[in-house]
Amino acid sequence: MAATRKPKLAVWKFASCDGCQLSLLDCEDELLAVAGAVEIANFPEASRAVVKGPYDISLVEGSITTPHDAERIHQVRRASGILITIGACATAGGIQALRNFRNIKELVPMVYPTPAYIETLNKSTPIADHVFVDFELRGCPISKHQLVETLCALLNGRKPNTPTYSVCLECKRRGIVCVMVAHGTPCLGPVTQAGCGAICPAYQRGCYGCFGPKETPNTAALSALWGQLGARDGDIMRAFRSFNAYAEPFRRESEAHEK
Amino acid sequence: MKNRVVKVDYLARVEGESALHVRIRDRKVADVKLKVFEPPRLFEAFLRGRRFHEAPDITARICGICPVAYQMSSCHAMEDAFGVTVGGPLRELRRLLYCGEWIESHVLHVYLLHAPDFLGYEDAIQMARKHGSAxxxxxxxxxxxxxxxxxxxxREIHPINVRVGGFYRVPTKKELRALIEPLKWARDAALETVEWTGGLKFPDFEQDYEFVALRHPDEYPFNEGRVVSNKGLDIAIREFENYIAEQQVAHSTALHAVVRGRGNYHVGPLARYNLNYDKLTPSAKAAARKAGIGPVCRNPFQSIIVRAVETLYACEEALRIIESYEMPDQPAVPIEPRAGIGYGCTEAPRGILYHRYRLDPTGQILDARIVPPTAQNQATIESDLRQFIPKRLNLPQDKLTWQCEQAIRNYDPCISCSCHFLKLHIERE
Structure with a gap:
C-alpha cells in the first residue's frame, strides 16, 4: 500500500442475505470516516461507481452455491490483496448449508415449479474451501465493532483484535446471570465464539450459536448437559444445525445426535 | 439509433444481485427483463422438519435489511395456526419494533440509495461532498x-429477542424512555426529510396501478389487517393465495405475482399511502401536502417523498407507544402447538410479506410458503420500464441507463428476499 494513495476497498457478495455488508452502512458514526480512510472501489450495494482492481482489501460476504460463483471467487481472489470473509455464510456456508445434510434433488422441487432451470451445487460451502482467506469475521450477522476494528487494524498495519474464546467470557464480563445454571435454559454459549457481546443471555435467552464454534469447543460435554436439562437428541441436533451448521465441530455434534 | 440495447450488468444500490436487459427495436421497447441471478437458498425446503419456534430466526436470514418483517410475518402465521392472539403492550412493542425497521430501512433508501439518483451522484459518499448536512x-x-x-x-440486524407469542425479555419503562429524546429529534429530522425530498425534481410519470396493501380499521398498517386494493380486492390474509397467483410469463423465466384475472400490482410505501392515507397522523398528512403530494400519489418516483412521510409517521407512532407504555407481566403469551395451517402477512418496508405454514400436532413445520414484496413488484417494475423508456429514447446511452436504474430503485427492490424462489438466471453479458 503506497503512502501516496488510499487503499482500495471492495465488497463482494455471494449467497447471502446482504446483512453483513449492511453492517458497514450501519456504521452510521464511522461510515464517512471509513470512506475518508479508504477508497470504496467496488461496493454495489452502496454505489454504482466501480473502480478497477486490483483491490487492497476485499470483504467477501456469502457462500458458494453455484458453479458460476465457484469460478467467480477465484477472480475475486486474484484481484485482492487481503481477502476477509465476513459472516457465517462466508466462513461456514451459512443457513443455506442445511442443504448439505439432505439430497439437493429433493429440496429444489419444494421451492421451484421448474426445478430443471435451477443451477445450483449440492453443497453450500465457505469461501475458504475454494481460495485462501487472509482473515475471517464470524457472526450471523457480523459485529460492526469487529468490522471497524479489523479495518482500523489493517490500515494501521496491526493484527485485528478479535477473540476466539467463548461467549461465556463476554457474558461473565457483562455480569449476566448464567441462563443455563440459574434458569435451566439450554445455551450454546460455552462452545460458541465470542464477538456478539453475549446478546442472547442478556435477553434471558440461550445463545444459539450464530458466531460459530469457538477454538477447541467441547460440544459433547455441552450436549450431555443439555440432555440433563431435558433436551432430546432432535433438539440438540437442530441446535447445532443452524447458521453455522457446516462448521466442522458443529457438524460433527449434530450428526452424533441424528437418528 | 433505431435498435438499441440498454444493459445494466449489476444493478447497484439495491440489496442483492440483479441485472437489467432492455431491447429496443424500431424505436419501440421490444423486451424488458429484470434478471435475478441471486443464488437460490431454498428456505422453504429446509424449513420442513424444523420446529415452529425456529421460524422467526431462520426466516429472518432471508433478508438482512428487513429481518423484523420476516420475524413478524412468521410469528403471526404461527399464532394464527395455534389460535393465539397477542394483544396489549406486547402488540404495541411489536409495532414499535416495526417502526424501528421502517425508519432504518426507509432512511437508508432515501438518503443512501435513492437520493443520489435525483441529485446526479454515483453514491451518497460522493453526494456528501456537496450535501454533507443532508x-x-x-x-x-x-x-x-x-x-x-x-x-x-x-441488535439491529437479525434481532434475537422476537419469539412466537411475544418476546424473550420486554424493556422496562425507563429503558424505553431513553429513546424519547432521540425520537423527538428524529421526528423533526423526518419532517425536514419530507421537505427535502419534496424539493427534488420528478419526471412526469403517473401510472394507473393496482395498489395492494394491508388495511386496518384503527391504524396505519404494520402487522394486521385485510389485504385490500384500489381495484376492489378486499380479502382476509388467509385468502391470499386464492386471489394472488404466481405465473410464469413468456418473456421472462422469473415468476411474477399477479392478482388473478387482472394482472400485475404494486406493493410498498406508495400502495400503503394511497390505501391508508386517512390513517396517517395530521402532521404526516400536512407534511405530505406541503411536499407536493395529496391523498393520491401515482408517480413511483415520488415514493421517496412517501418513504419520508412514513418515516415521520413511524417516529410519531414510536413516541406514542413509548409514552403510553406499561410493562407487561409476561414477555410472551404461552403457546400450545397444534396441527393446522397458519397465515401471516405484515407490511415490510418494501410491501406486504406473506407467510404460510402447515404444522403437525407437535408444532413441526410440514411445509412453508413465503411471498416477499420484491417478487410481487417485479412485474410492475418491468411494466414501468416499458412505459418509461419510449419517451426517453433520444437520451444518450449512459443517461438512459441511469434513468432506468433510478426507475427500478423507486421500488427499493430487495433482491436477496426475492431470490429464494425466483428462477436463477445467470447471464452476465
Missing amino acids: VLRGLKLKKVGNDIVTLLGG
Whole structure:
C-alpha cells in the first residue's frame, strides 16, 4: 500500500442475505470516516461507481452455491490483496448449508415449479474451501465493532483484535446471570465464539450459536448437559444445525445426535 | 439509433444481485427483463422438519435489511395456526419494533440509495461532498431507527429477542424512555426529510396501478389487517393465495405475482399511502401536502417523498407507544402447538410479506410458503420500464441507463428476499 494513495476497498457478495455488508452502512458514526480512510472501489450495494482492481482489501460476504460463483471467487481472489470473509455464510456456508445434510434433488422441487432451470451445487460451502482467506469475521450477522476494528487494524498495519474464546467470557464480563445454571435454559454459549457481546443471555435467552464454534469447543460435554436439562437428541441436533451448521465441530455434534 | 440495447450488468444500490436487459427495436421497447441471478437458498425446503419456534430466526436470514418483517410475518402465521392472539403492550412493542425497521430501512433508501439518483451522484459518499448536512442528517436518523431495533431486538440486524407469542425479555419503562429524546429529534429530522425530498425534481410519470396493501380499521398498517386494493380486492390474509397467483410469463423465466384475472400490482410505501392515507397522523398528512403530494400519489418516483412521510409517521407512532407504555407481566403469551395451517402477512418496508405454514400436532413445520414484496413488484417494475423508456429514447446511452436504474430503485427492490424462489438466471453479458 503506497503512502501516496488510499487503499482500495471492495465488497463482494455471494449467497447471502446482504446483512453483513449492511453492517458497514450501519456504521452510521464511522461510515464517512471509513470512506475518508479508504477508497470504496467496488461496493454495489452502496454505489454504482466501480473502480478497477486490483483491490487492497476485499470483504467477501456469502457462500458458494453455484458453479458460476465457484469460478467467480477465484477472480475475486486474484484481484485482492487481503481477502476477509465476513459472516457465517462466508466462513461456514451459512443457513443455506442445511442443504448439505439432505439430497439437493429433493429440496429444489419444494421451492421451484421448474426445478430443471435451477443451477445450483449440492453443497453450500465457505469461501475458504475454494481460495485462501487472509482473515475471517464470524457472526450471523457480523459485529460492526469487529468490522471497524479489523479495518482500523489493517490500515494501521496491526493484527485485528478479535477473540476466539467463548461467549461465556463476554457474558461473565457483562455480569449476566448464567441462563443455563440459574434458569435451566439450554445455551450454546460455552462452545460458541465470542464477538456478539453475549446478546442472547442478556435477553434471558440461550445463545444459539450464530458466531460459530469457538477454538477447541467441547460440544459433547455441552450436549450431555443439555440432555440433563431435558433436551432430546432432535433438539440438540437442530441446535447445532443452524447458521453455522457446516462448521466442522458443529457438524460433527449434530450428526452424533441424528437418528 | 433505431435498435438499441440498454444493459445494466449489476444493478447497484439495491440489496442483492440483479441485472437489467432492455431491447429496443424500431424505436419501440421490444423486451424488458429484470434478471435475478441471486443464488437460490431454498428456505422453504429446509424449513420442513424444523420446529415452529425456529421460524422467526431462520426466516429472518432471508433478508438482512428487513429481518423484523420476516420475524413478524412468521410469528403471526404461527399464532394464527395455534389460535393465539397477542394483544396489549406486547402488540404495541411489536409495532414499535416495526417502526424501528421502517425508519432504518426507509432512511437508508432515501438518503443512501435513492437520493443520489435525483441529485446526479454515483453514491451518497460522493453526494456528501456537496450535501454533507443532508447525508449526516440521514445517517443520524437511520441510527435512531437502528437504536429502536437494538433496544427491543438485541441488535439491529437479525434481532434475537422476537419469539412466537411475544418476546424473550420486554424493556422496562425507563429503558424505553431513553429513546424519547432521540425520537423527538428524529421526528423533526423526518419532517425536514419530507421537505427535502419534496424539493427534488420528478419526471412526469403517473401510472394507473393496482395498489395492494394491508388495511386496518384503527391504524396505519404494520402487522394486521385485510389485504385490500384500489381495484376492489378486499380479502382476509388467509385468502391470499386464492386471489394472488404466481405465473410464469413468456418473456421472462422469473415468476411474477399477479392478482388473478387482472394482472400485475404494486406493493410498498406508495400502495400503503394511497390505501391508508386517512390513517396517517395530521402532521404526516400536512407534511405530505406541503411536499407536493395529496391523498393520491401515482408517480413511483415520488415514493421517496412517501418513504419520508412514513418515516415521520413511524417516529410519531414510536413516541406514542413509548409514552403510553406499561410493562407487561409476561414477555410472551404461552403457546400450545397444534396441527393446522397458519397465515401471516405484515407490511415490510418494501410491501406486504406473506407467510404460510402447515404444522403437525407437535408444532413441526410440514411445509412453508413465503411471498416477499420484491417478487410481487417485479412485474410492475418491468411494466414501468416499458412505459418509461419510449419517451426517453433520444437520451444518450449512459443517461438512459441511469434513468432506468433510478426507475427500478423507486421500488427499493430487495433482491436477496426475492431470490429464494425466483428462477436463477445467470447471464452476465
